[in-house]
Amino acid sequence: MFNKFIQSFKKAKKAETYSSRLTFGVMLAGGIAALIAAFTLTLEKFHLYEDPNAVLSCSINVVLNCSTVMETWQSSVFGFPNMVIGLMAYAVVVTVAVAGLAGVKFPRWFLIAANVGFLLGLIFSYWLFFQSLYAIQVLCPWCLIVTAATTLIFSTMLHYNLRHNVFGLKAKPNARVQKFLTGGYHQVIVLSWLALMVVLVVLKFGDALFA
DSSP states (O other), X not given: OHHXXXXXXXXXXXXXXXXXXXXXXXHHHHHHHHHHHHHHHHHHHHHHHHOTTOOOTTBOSSXXXXXXXXTSGGGGTTSSOHHHHHHHHXXXXXXXHHHHHTTOOOOHHHHHHHHHXXXXXXXXXXXXXXXXXXXXXXXXXXXXXXXXXXXXHXXXXXXXXXXXXXXXXXXXXXXXXHHHHHTTHHHHHHHHHHHHHHHHHHHHHGGGGGO
């Protein structure tokens, strides 16, 4: 009886470890993708500084055109290029993800602060996305990668915190949340949201995306 309990505990611990590693693994992938995008955009911005008429590698057509987006005020909301924020922020994300994969036990205040920080990044990212979609009406391919990656980064942080009840939910609400998470509904919502963003882009630009 005691051995069965020990085996059951070990299996639960192993499953929990696997879940955490998978969560931080997805966060790491998102952080690396966004960091590469931010770095590439920084290089492209330098090219524009050197030659305002330069044709950037991410300027594919009239709709998918980084240089057009970079010339708008939305590309420098705080008085400097947005990609500078990305270089700093996504480096932090990568660091957190690597530490999580290494098994570091973060303090509760840090996890909550990270969740708030990632939420602010998500809001800013989607503000830029909808500005590009409906105000500028031109899309930056690398920015789209950043938006998708930021969605995954925030969702993985939220998933981890809910899984470990970092927010201190009471027994009944926490039980419902755990059932929701183990049922895979969280992943379904995230994937559905990303699919919705793709649909919005297609509805807005249609065949012009491939012209």
